[in-house]
Amino acid sequence: MDKIIIQGGVPLKGEITISGAKNAALPLMAATLLTDAPLTLKNVPNLVDIRTLASLLEQHGTNIVRNISGQELILTTSSITSTTAPYELVRKMRASVLVLGALLARCGEAIVSLPGGCAIGTRPVDLHLKGLETMGAVIELENGYINARAPNGLQGAVIHFPYVSVGATENLLMAATLANGETTLTNAAKEPEVVDLAQCLKAMGANIEGIGTDRLVIQGVKSLQGATYSVLPDRIEAGTYMIAAAITGGDVLLKNCNSKQLETFIDALRKANVQVEEGDNSIRVACDLNLLKGVDVMTEPYPSFPTDLQAQLMALMTLASGASMITETIFENRFMHVPELCRMGANVTIHKSSALVRGTRQLIGAPVMATDLRASSSLVLAGLAAKGETTIHRVYHLDRGYEQLEQKLSNCGAIIRRAKEDEELAA
Numbered sequence: 001m002d003k004i005i006i007q008g009g010v011p012l013k014g015e016i017t018i019s020g021a022k023n024a025a026l027p028l029m030a031a032t033l034l035t036d037a038p039l040t041l042k043n044v045p046n047l048v049d050i051r052t053l054a055s056l057l058e059q060h061g062t063n064i065v066r067n068i069s070g071q072e073l074i075l076t077t078s079s080i081t082s083t084t085a086p087y088e089l090v091r092k093m094r095a096s097v098l099v100l101g102a103l104l105a106r107c108g109e110a111i112v113s114l115p116g117g118c119a120i121g122t123r124p125v126d127l128h129l130k131g132l133e134t135m136g137a138v139i140e141l142e143n144g145y146i147n148a149r150a151p152n153g154l155q156g157a158v159i160h161f162p163y164v165s166v167g168a169t170e171n172l173l174m175a176a177t178l179a180n181g182e183t184t185l186t187n188a189a190k191e192p193e194v195v196d197l198a199q200c201l202k203a204m205g206a207n208i209e210g211i212g213t214d215r216l217v218i219q220g221v222k223s224l225q226g227a228t229y230s231v232l233p234d235r236i237e238a239g240t241y242m243i244a245a246a247i248t249g250g251d252v253l254l255k256n257c258n259s260k261q262l263e264t265f266i267d268a269l270r271k272a273n274v275q276v277e278e279g280d281n282s283i284r285v286a287c288d289l290n291l292l293k294g295v296d297v298m299t300e301p302y303p304s305f306p307t308d309l310q311a312q313l314m315a316l317m318t319l320a321s322g323a324s325m326i327t328e329t330i331f332e333n334r335f336m337h338v339p340e341l342c343r344m345g346a347n348v349t350i351h352k353s354s355a356l357v358r359g360t361r362q363l364i365g366a367p368v369m370a371t372d373l374r375a376s377s378s379l380v381l382a383g384l385a386a387k388g389e390t391t392i393h394r395v396y397h398l399d400r401g402y403e404q405l406e407q408k409l410s411n412c413g414a415i416i417r418r419a420k421e422d423e424e425l426a427a
């Protein structure tokens with residue numbers, strides 16, 4: 001196991017190219033299960049989560065060819081050789097549940113391990129299951145597995161989500177493409193990653209209206225064909241590096257990113273006095289830390305402030321003048337970074353779903369660890385700004401979602417390196 005060691009205090013200067021979005025690539029890969037023709041995905045990031053899903057798809061019968069640069073995957077599922085998604089693979093990554101809708105739609109059955117809880121919340125999948133039941137599936141929970149059957153195929157239905165779920169929208173969207181008749185999804189997620197999936201499914205021959213809105217209408221078709229599709233840039237990776245520029249008082253140009261998908265986040269940064277210049281396919285961020293001031297944000301479904309950037313913004317707010325109130329409404333336990341930031345000198349107190357951050361002038365380097373991906377990235381950001389050395393343990397969280405993190409940051413002057421973990425800290 002590895003750790004990351006940062007000598008903080010260097011203002012970042014330079015350019016960073018943003019990778020393809022992990023959370024778009026995962027459902028796009030699962031879409032291979034809907035067709036026997038090749039699905040070619042470009043701009044796929046080379047990440048642990050992508051490899052985990054690739055292993056799962058391979059055991060369902062998918063043949064995967066990765067080109068030399070590693071950014072193109074050709075997925076061909078000529079036939080499904082197993083409709084079971086085993087616990088050993090699903091427990092590594094919750095997004096594995098995305099194979100459920102596609103397997104059920106294509107094969108009339110799917111046996112998928114229940115993902116279980118995770119560090120940021122209980123994260124049930126009841127909306128996925130209720131939606132599939134409304135489409136005629138018979139679902140039983142047995143020995144920790146979702147046992148779903150639809151021997152006569154799924155039937156089109158009207159499904160209203162009581163609250164917005166990215167994964168449930170994606171699962172039901174995939175299932176509906178091959179269902180008999182029309183499916184309407186209301187209060188559907190509008191996240192850019194959902195839009196990316198819908199557009200790829202359209203390119204595969206699916207009939208979907210309302211893409212980008214909270215009402216998706218899908219006319220089921222008999223079969224889907226192959227397609228070539230490029231994964232959208234990772235807005236969360238872009239947001240993370242925007243904060244890296246700001247928190248070090250640096251000046252960084254991000255390339256291959258879409259500022260339109262980060263509007264609420266950019267608004268918050270501008271209110272905090274961070275300079276953000278939006279280009280066609282780029283974003284430039286600069287910051288004078290003496291002018292940085294606290295802002296209040298609340299996480300909500302897209303297009304509001306993303307939960308996946310909450311921890312990173314908090315790292316920045318620890319250095320702002322004044323106070324900021326950061327409220328998390330998506331996940332019930334997504335403040336795991338707070339005690340670690342406090343060990344670096346931050347002043348943060350939690351009141352239920354809100355964190356009150358009182359700015360301090362300086363963070364101090366410390367050994368830290370986090371229990372999820374975005375919390376870990378907030379500690380990297382804090383480490384870049386802190387005086388002295390910060391060691392981030394449990395780097396495997398970062399490897400799930402940030403491609404070439406150390407290289408991208410060191411290209412902009414950060415003093416950051418990876419080292420092998422001592423045995424007792426890795427445990």
Ligand code: EPZ
Pocket residue numbers: 023024026095121122123124125126127128129164165166167168193307308330331332373374401
């Ligand atoms: C996706 O998770 C992302 N993961 C998450 O990114 C992201 O934080 C989240 O959407 C919200 O934007 C992927 O795309 C792979 P949800 P997902 O279903 O689909 C509750 C990261 O760091 N809920 O929109 O699992 C749920 O518990 C990750 O990259 C139910 O109660 O999120 C949560 O409170 C972490 N029942 C809320 O809804 C359900 O059946 C939103 O979850 C489904 C969800």
